[in-house]
Amino acid sequence: MVLRAILFQKILGFNRACRFPVSHQSVVSNGKNLLFDPDDFNNLWHFGCYFQNFDATIQIGKGTYIAPNVGIITADHDLEDLDAHQPGKPVVIGEKCWIGMNAVILPGVVLGDRTVVGAGAVVTKSFPEGRCVLGGVPARKIRDL
Template sequence: MPLFIYIIRGTIDYFLGNILALFLYKKKYITGKYFRESRLGFLKIGWGWVVSDFFARSFLRINNGVPFPISPRNHVNTPENIHFNPDDLLIFQGQGKYFQAVGATITIGKGCYIADNVGIITANHSLKDLKRHEKGQSITLGENCWIGMNSVILPGVKLGDNTVVGAGSVVTKSFPEGNCIVAGNPAKIIKILNKNMEVNNGNYSGN
């Protein structure tokens, strides 16, 4: 995108986004780094997310009632049961993500990355009556977890800090110790990571 178009679009997003955010969201969700940090002053990516979300809610009736900016290509069920750090709003962008927090909570630790087409589900359908859900079981992701593309996190799972879930995995049980890579269906530990590992822009380093 040419720089002048980027500046014009960013300016419009900034002013329109500030107005829309007053009516759409809880204030705490627009205080994160995507509304604070920018290489070009007030041109911050978060305001673009607000504008995109507004048009999806207004014309497509998608994600109405979600108290934070979310891509119209994702879906959140029972958003009041989802807890995360405002600095990590990026996890609700992208596409194909499904957050279902029926009857329980989803808690996402600071610094987590969640790739496209990931499902996080607290309650399965009842095998006796598919119109109903089983009792919800809370899901907790520790800090600095990375959930790979096309993965599914099922009810009751707890992942410790620095857990990496390989692409396409189905996580059916907890790995509370963290510092590991899990993968497969059902997911199992395939590598233990150095506890002193660091996370830089979603790229993990460690032994």
């Protein structure tokens, strides 16, 4: 899997700006603003993920698992000029979290350690206390862990 990512990045140019292997079916808009533990780069092999972090950081804690088709964004489009983005807000995901398939995490969200985000959830606000299960659209706390 890693060799395939390297082939697509270095030879074919998919996600070429990233300094780490990324699935050719995922998008990382700015590899410099994606912060994670080097031992956890396998999270970026999943297909269909979208890490939009033009001018703000996405920080992913150690031991966090990100499922396929997850979207994490740091800025929305400007409604007055759809070719532009609003100023970015960093996204912070704590340690040992689990982000389920097709979940979306929106700008400015902070998730504390051991937060589980259910499949298909849209996280619009922060849950910095962590140790909880989130689900729904918009995501709400389903229970504590």
